[in-house]
Amino acid sequence: MKVLEVDLGERSYPIYIGAGILGRDDLIAQHIKGISTVTVSNTTVAPLYLKNIHALISAFKNTDIILPDGEQYKTPETLDLIYTQMLEARCDRKTTLLALGGGVVGDVSGFAAASYQRGINFIQIPTTLLAMVDSSVGGKTGVNHPLGKNMIGAFHQPQCVIIDTETLNTLDDRQLSAGIAEIIKYGYINDLAFIDWLDENMDKLLKRDPEALAYAIHRSCKHKADIVAADEKEAGQRALLNLGHTFGHAIETGMGYGNWLHGEAISAGMVMAAELSQKHGWVSESEVAGIRTLLKKANLPVEPPAEISAEKFSKLMSIDKKVQDGVLHLVLMKSLGESIISSDFDKTALQQVLARA
Numbered sequence: 001m002k003v004l005e006v007d008l009g010e011r012s013y014p015i016y017i018g019a020g021i022l023g024r025d026d027l028i029a030q031h032i033k034g035i036s037t038v039t040v041s042n043t044t045v046a047p048l049y050l051k052n053i054h055a056l057i058s059a060f061k062n063t064d065i066i067l068p069d070g071e072q073y074k075t076p077e078t079l080d081l082i083y084t085q086m087l088e089a090r091c092d093r094k095t096t097l098l099a100l101g102g103g104v105v106g107d108v109s110g111f112a113a114a115s116y117q118r119g120i121n122f123i124q125i126p127t128t129l130l131a132m133v134d135s136s137v138g139g140k141t142g143v144n145h146p147l148g149k150n151m152i153g154a155f156h157q158p159q160c161v162i163i164d165t166e167t168l169n170t171l172d173d174r175q176l177s178a179g180i181a182e183i184i185k186y187g188y189i190n191d192l193a194f195i196d197w198l199d200e201n202m203d204k205l206l207k208r209d210p211e212a213l214a215y216a217i218h219r220s221c222k223h224k225a226d227i228v229a230a231d232e233k234e235a236g237q238r239a240l241l242n243l244g245h246t247f248g249h250a251i252e253t254g255m256g257y258g259n260w261l262h263g264e265a266i267s268a269g270m271v272m273a274a275e276l277s278q279k280h281g282w283v284s285e286s287e288v289a290g291i292r293t294l295l296k297k298a299n300l301p302v303e304p305p306a307e308i309s310a311e312k313f314s315k316l317m318s319i320d321k322k323v324q325d326g327v328l329h330l331v332l333m334k335s336l337g338e339s340i341i342s343s344d345f346d347k348t349a350l351q352q353v354l355a356r357a
């Protein structure tokens, strides 16, 4: 097992990464402070892994809350369902919430933990590749609004993150690729050597080679932990983690939540960010072609959906957390492997990228 630390002073926490570590009761128990737990999962993940969690927390009074599965349920209504079941079970301020599942379960139940009785402890147990390398680390929690992705939420850091890479064995191929999109993202933010590694090892990742997956997860979590430690509340550089996201969130909202997977939308969104960067002369045509090739190798989409017009894209992108004081900020590529946050991009060039879509 490998352990990484998210260094946030008194709120620092470990990320445990290993194969089969859900079998280790010493990991989880030390992070549960009270006598009661609530385990939130969904109808797909609970039948697979809930019994493993029960075996670890038999010393605590536990309540299970099983949510419907899907991005379309990352809503205030689902949040309310969690609050109701926690109140019915008499959960109190010492209760620890365990989030068992992908990014949807982690985000919505993390927000429940952030807000229930003004905040309780929680533990992230991610079971998708995307949640392992991104959403379970860093404390962003929340739900979607029909008008915009992740618009309602809070920063609330977990007590620990437990990544059992063996849970990936039951994940379907499309979801695995969606997770690889977020892994590739770290390379284009600031780690070109990682891009070379991913290019060489993509087949191994797609075939779920345990060593390759463990390496990619560890390297991704290290990037995320470092950025979060430097800028927890996204005052500056944490926004780099949103490479491709302003375009991608517009795709997810515009196509209806759940139709494009988050990672798929980020993949097409990264290409759009690269195309806009190329229009500024920051990256070359062949570099953008290289980005497309790598994403395609991971079985990811590189074109945005034809259904979203340039006008609709613009409207959707105007409701984004990177709009500040009415000004849109985008994460662009100043050069390959060096992303920047910019509000000073060429607005005509942006329209051209959206129109080409």
Ligand code: NAD
Residues within 6 Å of the ligand: 042, 044, 045, 048, 069, 070, 071, 074, 101, 102, 103, 104, 105, 107, 127, 128, 129, 130, 131, 134, 135, 136, 137, 138, 139, 140, 141, 150, 167, 168, 169, 170, 171, 172, 175, 178, 262, 263
């Ligand atoms: P998801 O949670 O919908 O999971 C994908 C699917 O895989 C679901 O059907 C789920 O039930 C299933 N599943 C989960 N684990 C499984 C397993 N081990 N075996 C079989 N099936 C399994 O999607 P996701 O890609 O994990 O997360 C996407 C969400 O994460 C989006 O809402 C996105 O906005 C959010 N996100 C949040 C952050 C953050 O910092 N908080 C970062 C990135 C993404």
Ligand code: GLY
Residues within 6 Å of the ligand: 134, 135, 137, 138, 140, 238, 239, 241, 242
């Ligand atoms: N996934 C973006 C962030 O955590 O900041």
